[in-house]
Amino acid sequence: MGKQKGKLTPEQRQERLKAAHDRLTHAVDGLLTSEGWRAMIAARVWLRRYSLNNVLMIISQFPDATDVRPLSQWNETGRRVRKGQKGIRIFAPCRYKVRDDDGNEETDTNGDPVFQVRGFKLVSVFDVSQTEGDPLPAASDAAPQELQGIAPARLWDGIARQITARGFTVERGDCGHAYGWTRWDTRTVRMRASVDEAQAAKTLVHELAHIACDHEARRTTTPRALLEVEAESVACIVVGFAGLDSLAYSVPYVAGWAGDAETAHTSAGRVLSVADAIVTALENAADTDPHARIGDAA
Numbered sequence: 001m002g003k004q005k006g007k008l009t010p011e012q013r014q015e016r017l018k019a020a021h022d023r024l025t026h027a028v029d030g031l032l033t034s035e036g037w038r039a040m041i042a043a044r045v046w047l048r049r050y051s052l053n054n055v056l057m058i059i060s061q062f063p064d065a066t067d068v069r070p071l072s073q074w075n076e077t078g079r080r081v082r083k084g085q086k087g088i089r090i091f092a093p094c095r096y097k098v099r100d101d102d103g104n105e106e107t108d109t110n111g112d113p114v115f116q117v118r119g120f121k122l123v124s125v126f127d128v129s130q131t132e133g134d135p136l137p138a139a140s141d142a143a144p145q146e147l148q149g150i151a152p153a154r155l156w157d158g159i160a161r162q163i164t165a166r167g168f169t170v171e172r173g174d175c176g177h178a179y180g181w182t183r184w185d186t187r188t189v190r191m192r193a194s195v196d197e198a199q200a201a202k203t204l205v206h207e208l209a210h211i212a213c214d215h216e217a218r219r220t221t222t223p224r225a226l227l228e229v230e231a232e233s234v235a236c237i238v239v240g241f242a243g244l245d246s247l248a249y250s251v252p253y254v255a256g257w258a259g260d261a262e263t264a265h266t267s268a269g270r271v272l273s274v275a276d277a278i279v280t281a282l283e284n285a286a287d288t289d290p291h292a293r294i295g296d297a298a
Contacts, residue, residue, distance in 0.1 A: 013121075016122055017120075017121075017122060020057070020089055020091065020122055023057065023060055023061070024053055024056060024057055024060075024091075025261075026060065027056035027057060027059070027060040028056060028261045028264065028265045029261050030056075030060070031056075031261065031264035031265065031268055032260075032261060032264055037229075037233070037264075037268075038247060039059045039063060040052075040055060040056065040059070040268055040272075041233050041236050041237055041240075041247065041271075042240075042247060043055050043058065043059050043065070044237050044272050044275065045237055045240035045241060046066065046067060047065075047068065048276055048279070050068070050090070052265075052268055052269045052272050053091065054090040054091060055272070057088075057089065057090045057091070058088055058090060058125070061088050061089065062088050062127055064127075064129070065088070065127040065129075066127065066128060066129070067127065067128040067136070068088060068125050068126065068127050068128075069125060069126065069128075070123070070124075070125050070126075071124070071125075071126065074126060074128075074131050077133075077134065077136060078133050078134030079128070079131040079132065079133035079134055079136075080131060080132060080133050081126050081130055081131050082130060082131065082132055085126060085130040085131075087124025087125065087126060088124065088125050088126065088127065089122050089123070089124060090122070090123060090124075090125055091120045091121070091122065091123075092120065092121055092122075092123040093117040093119075093120055094117065094118050094119045094120060094121055095115040095116070095117055095118075096115065096116055096118055097113050097114070097115055097116075098113075098114040098115065098116050155201045155205075155239070155242045155244070156197070156200065156201045156204060158281075158282045158285055159201065159204045159205050159208055159238075159278075159282075160204065161285070162208055162278065162281055163189055163204070163207070163208050163211065166211055166212075167187055168182070168187045168188065168189050168211065169186075169187060169188050169189065170189050170190075170191075170204070171188065171189070171190050171191075172190070172191050172192070172193040172200075173190055173191075173192075173193055174192070174193070175190055175191070175192040178192070179191070179192050179195060179199060179200075179203040179206075180192060180200075180203040180204065180206065180207050181207070182207045182210050182211065184216050189204070189207045189208075189211075191203055191204055191207075198244060201239065201244070202235055202239050202244065202246050203235075205234065205235040205238045205239055205278070206231045206232055206234070206235040207231070208234075208278065209230065209231040209232075209233075209234035209235055209238075209274060209275075209278075210227065210231045212234070212274045212277065212278065213227070213230050213231065213234065213270055213271075213274050215227045215230075215231070226263075226267060229267070230267055230270060230271050230274075233271045233275075234271050234274050234275045234278070237271070237272070237275035237279075238275055238278050238279055238282075241279045241282070242282075
């Protein structure tokens with residue numbers, strides 16, 4: 001009997017995995033350019049469900065993607081992938097239930113099965129532009145604004161709460177030539193009083209990022225330029241979630257500080273992790289207190 005149609009041989013599977021890893025390596029190298037770093041930040045505003053490596057895989061294959069999901073999730077929304085569309089290939093873990101010596105499934109303290117990852121496989125996902133069908137619910141985030149004018153409602157308060165929870169005091173006042181600064185010795189975060197709300201809120205996120213990225217401990221061993229790029233990139237992602245577009249202001253040229261792809265990849269992972277934690281805290285606050293929801297009318 002001949003080989004089942006569509007089934008890959010082990011050699012073909014390994015060849016495809018190698019090609020995907022090569023694509024990922026090339027995408028990581030792209031972080032050394034301002035365009036590559038900008039794409040990573042812009043994508044992460046909406047790609048929070050994916051790992052850094054898969055974000056890079058997606059934007060390397062589909063730079064204009066705006067909402068990427070597996071086929072099954074698109075079907076659940078009432079949309080279908082159009083015939084002839086090529087899937088965007090990403091890595092997915094091969095998960096297996098853990099069993100004891102007697103063959104019984106092991107469970108955690110909640111009684112849920114315990115899984116073990118044994119390698120990765122390639123799966124396909126699709127961008128919304130590759131689908132058709134029912135319209136998606138309208139986004140609830142506020143429309144993007146420039147860094148002049150008002151900030152999204154309650155963004156300042158939400159970020160300030162996260163800063164004070166880490167033992168710092170937030171104040172407005174003279175900052176010299178800077179928009180804001182953090183003093184490690186006095187545990188003080190200060191914003192310039194004379195800037196518009198939008199700029200002040202964005203800078204407040206920047207200072208929270210310095211704290212959350214552990215820059216106090218790393219400042220003696222890490223170039224200041226790298227610390228500033230991390231903080232500003234986190235700020236760009238977080239305010240993007242809140243509806244404030246700061247890409248043009250925030251994205252610096254990264255090739256000067258990230259001398260190698262490994263440094264850029266490690267830094268990008270830190271940026272996305274910290275930004276995700278800040279956004280999750282904002283979402284959790286809104287879940288417990290509707291008045292804390294970011295972007296609602298004041």
